[in-house]
Amino acid sequence: MPVTAVGRAVSRAVCRAVGLVAVVALPLTGCASQASVRQAAGSTLTWGWSLPSTWDPVTSAVGNDVHALTLVYEGVTEVDEKGEAQPGLAESWTYAKDGRSVTFHLRPGLTFSDGTKLDAAAVKASLERGKTAKDSTIAPQLVTVERITADSDTDVTLHLTQVDYQIPLLLSGKTGQIVSPAAAKDAAELATQPVGAGPFMLKTYVPGSQATLVKNPAFWNAGQIHIENLVLKPAPDPSVAVAGLQSGQYDIADITASQVAGVKAAGFPVETTDVLPVRVLDVNNTVKPFDNPKVVEAISTAIDRQALVKTANFGYGTPAWQPFPRGYVAYNADLDNLYPHDVAMAKRLLAEAGYPDGVDVQLALSKADDPVGELIQQQLNAAGIRTTLTVQTPGVNNYITRRYPFVLDQFNARQSPVQALQVLFGPEGLMNLGKTTPEELPAAVAEAGGYALTDPAYPAAIQKATKIAVTGMPNVFLFTVTRFAAHSPKVQGLRNWVDIQRFEGVRVVT
Structure with missing residues (x-):
């Protein structure tokens, strides 16, 4: 029988028990009773992390870019808090008996954030670009992919040069983030104007300063995205981290080990992962x-x-x-x-x-x-x-x-x-x-x-x-x-992610 990974809808509920493994810490915040809080209308979350070196996952050469890119792009798969492969754009996948090909079964009715169709042909085109583009930094990770076929609107098959069972993990990061084929025709424009199928859409972008994003209603798991607006800024300088949290300039701030004591002394929780x-x-x-x-x-x-x-x-x-x-x-x-x-x-x-x-x-x-x-x-x-x-x-x-x-x-x-x-x-x-x-x-x-x-x-x-x-x-x-994350008490539902930070289930409450 073929080796099959049966897709399942991954619950993104705010209060979910997370299994403890050696490399995963406990959830970042306790789950407050939903009866005692309510979502702020038109909620905005400002995250102090780092702006990407480019909004093009194919040419990105900075590992940390994946966190920002995941805001606007969704992978063929995802990884959960423990780093294990889970359904993403594909709701399931099936390996051939000999392990030399794997077919990903896409969710029906997917679209990119600009409304264009996201089907097997689009996935094929995006992955082929990653494999062949002149400046691709992900091509080495696709070396075992010999060719890609779109077998139907929802089935895309990767034919491999050798047995490779790492593919579902591989396609959960930058390598598997699917870019609109239309947008990819202009690589220079894509570097600052991404078109993907992730939880958010880029609204405005000032390189080196900030990116403003809005919720993408077409995201397959949009029901678990409770933030309407997300502002991404560079992490605060140590000298202004506390002031930035106190003033509301940041709701979540990635800080360094040297800042932990000062931020805690100012009364802000610092979660460690x-x-x-x-x-x-x-x-x-x-x-x-x-x-x-x-x-x-x-x-x-x-x-x-x-x-x-x-x-x-x-x-x-x-x-x-x-x-x-x-x-x-x-x-x-x-x-x-x-x-x-x-x-x-x-x-x-x-x-x-x-x-x-x-x-x-x-x-x-x-x-x-x-x-x-x-x-x-x-x-x-x-x-x-x-x-x-x-x-x-x-x-x-x-x-x-x-x-x-x-x-x-x-x-x-x-x-x-x-x-x-x-x-x-x-x-x-x-x-x-x-x-x-x-x-x-x-x-x-x-x-x-x-x-x-x-x-x-x-x-x-x-x-x-x-x-x-x-x-x-x-x-x-x-x-x-x-990783150290200082945050406002208004931010609830954060979860620890051993790898890529995601925002399903996160709320800004009053």
Whole structure:
């Protein structure tokens, strides 16, 4: 019999019990009695997060963009709070018996936010654009898709070059967000004027300032979208976070670990979520001195990850030597404490690499005042890795230009662990600055993708691929990321999402 995922309408009720797993925290807010509150008329929610680098999911090269893009685009599938694939535009999907194709059964009567028809042909066109567009950043994630057919108005089939059971996860993020084929004809315009089928429609947009969105009545799950207007602004500066919440400039604000104490002291709740992203050092191992594996090992050994968590990140997060958090299916326990902090060992490794008197490196930061960067500099200096800090030139995308060979970064995860390994370690992966890949990694990744997500053999296969990647590549993982959301008491129904933030069930009450 074919492997079938039976779609089900996912309840978005405000008060819903959320299963607790290792990487998912409890719901952000308690569920108030609906008898005691009422929805504010014409409710507006202002979210301090980050504006996208582009409104085109195909050319977006910033992992964090997915949260803003999900406001205006819906994927073929969604992921729930635990990161598991659920119905989206497709109400169900069916794998062929041999696993070499998967058919997604779209909900009938779907339309884009401009009123045009969203059918299998539109899904086909959108996915094909992601696969073939010149500037596509998602093409590597669609490499196993050989061709796409629209079999009827509601059935679209992805024919695969190999067995790949990760596709339902893959299509829940940017890779599967469906863009109107008409709008996609003008890529320059699409970058600022998106046309999708998500919960909201973009009304006005001032790059670098704010985006104003309104509820999309054509969204398939519009009954669970209670916010009429949503304003997206960059997260507040630490110096004005409290004032922004007090004045109502923000209803929800993404804040940093350094802001938590001050915001709590001002009387605002701060909810904490352990999420998939990790802080990491991107390393180009084709550039000296990083072309010597012992230098990279010395860097990893010189770093005191626990001190980074305690001092630079105010005690939030967990030391990490791999891109996945404990409890996640791809997490490999064999990698725990892979490179223990040992300054003497780091110096010996440098000497073995031909640098007995130490080595000079430049570490690129996205902003000048990153405390993690400053502490890493101190730790590396202590081991003879003389480090200077530089701020990346604004507007220069290092994933594309590879200008900086040593960068403090954050890996913002992907919906599929196989996709995550490709982004980090694949030959064309955005975070693989040297474009080198261990010879045995592609086969290990393909093997993991060949197991159904419910197959008992799947965890061991994906964990094997993780180990090959981490031990064979130069990326230096540091610690897991914690998301902090300060919010007004008027905002109710927020839920924790280990991956993509969504707003089903959220209300602004009086």
